Amino acid sequence: MYLPPPFRCDDPAIAAELMRAYPFASLISTDDEGLPFVTHLPLHLDERADGWVLLGHVARANPHGRYLQQRPTALVTFLGPHAYLSPRVYPDRQRVPTWNYLAVHCTVQAKLLEAVQDKDALLKQLIADHEPAYAEQWRALDATYTDKMLAGIVAFELRVLRWQCKLKLNQHRPESHAAMRQVYANGQADAQALGRWMDRLGLAAGASTPAPDGT
Numbered sequence: 001m002y003l004p005p006p007f008r009c010d011d012p013a014i015a016a017e018l019m020r021a022y023p024f025a026s027l028i029s030t031d032d033e034g035l036p037f038v039t040h041l042p043l044h045l046d047e048r049a050d051g052w053v054l055l056g057h058v059a060r061a062n063p064h065g066r067y068l069q070q071r072p073t074a075l076v077t078f079l080g081p082h083a084y085l086s087p088r089v090y091p092d093r094q095r096v097p098t099w100n101y102l103a104v105h106c107t108v109q110a111k112l113l114e115a116v117q118d119k120d121a122l123l124k125q126l127i128a129d130h131e132p133a134y135a136e137q138w139r140a141l142d143a144t145y146t147d148k149m150l151a152g153i154v155a156f157e158l159r160v161l162r163w164q165c166k167l168k169l170n171q172h173r174p175e176s177h178a179a180m181r182q183v184y185a186n187g188q189a190d191a192q193a194l195g196r197w198m199d200r201l202g203l204a205a206g207a208s209t210p211a212p213d214g215t
Contacts, residue, residue, distance in 0.1 A: 001103065001105050001164060001166060003164055004172075006171040006172040007166050007167055007168045007169075008164075008165075009167045011165070012163075014165060014167075015163055016045060016047065016052070018080045018103075018165070019043075019045045019078050022079060022081075023042045023043055023044070023078070023129065024040065024041070024042050025040070025041060025042070025043045025054075025056075025077060025078050026038050026039070026040055026076070026079075027039045027040075027041060027043075027056070027058075027064065027074060027075075027076050027158075028074060028075040028076070028077065029064060029067040029068060029071060030067065030071055037063070037064060039058055039062060039064045041056050041057075041058060042056065042126060042130065043055065043076065043158070044122075044126055044129055046125070051159065051160060052106075052160035052163070053158065053159050053160065054076060054106070054157070054158040055122050055125055055126070055155075055156075055157055055158075056122075056126075056155075056156060057122060057154060057155040058153065059152065059154075060152050060153060060154055062154070064154075065154030065156070068112065068156055069110075069112055072110040072111070073107070073108070073109055073110075074107075074108050074109075074110055075105065075106070075107060076105070076106040076158060077103065077105050077106075078103065078104040078105075078106075079101065079102075079103050080101065080102030080103060080104075080193075081101070081102060081189075081191075081193035082100065082101035082102070082190055082194075083099070083100055083101075083184065083188070083190045083191040083194055084097065084098075084099055085097060085098050085099065085100050085170065085176075085183070086183065088179070089176040089179035089180045090176050090179075091175055098170070099168075100169050100194055101166075101168050101194075102166065102168070102197065103165070103168075104163060104164070104165050104166075105163065105164045105166075106158075106160045106161075106162070107160070107161045107162040107163070108158035108159060108160055108161060109158070109159045109161055110157070110158050110159075111156060111157045111158075112154060112156050113155040116147065116150055118155065119150045119153065120150060122155045123138070123150075123155075124138070167197065167201070169194060169198055169201065169203055170203075171201075171203060177203050177204050178204060180198070181195055181199075181203075181204045184198070
């Protein structure tokens, strides 16, 4: 993605935090005609000794499983909080609107999981992420039913080869930060989340260095 220096984040802890807090990702491959094919799905981040792995699955009827098998290299994107920013936050009028956001992009290598026990373990990871109490119900289901459900999905590991993290919070426009923080404090949930990230990065104090604009 386009990554101007003021917005680039090289801290893996922050990237991992965003991937876990906003796990509903976009998995992007190419179809048989060479065009982008996108599936929106939850992914579990597994931090292993040899690197990051994303765990997920699609319906067997979804051709994305076949695309991953034939062309294992793919892209995964995670979008965190995002919100409009009015030019009213600037002290002068010769400004334009923008949109602030947090995002992580991962280039991945896919490996399909065929064994029933591997699929079951993957599902239990996702259950633990989103509804731990459901694990007991899943374990209590009849094996005939669970085997049918497991047969109906294509499960996979996506090994992260490279990643990029972008925190676009008007770092290059310190003159906007005080008013911007107030606008976000009074906004919707995503705007409030961006405001908290401003606090975390110390932006309300206006400590950033001006740089060329970018989105």
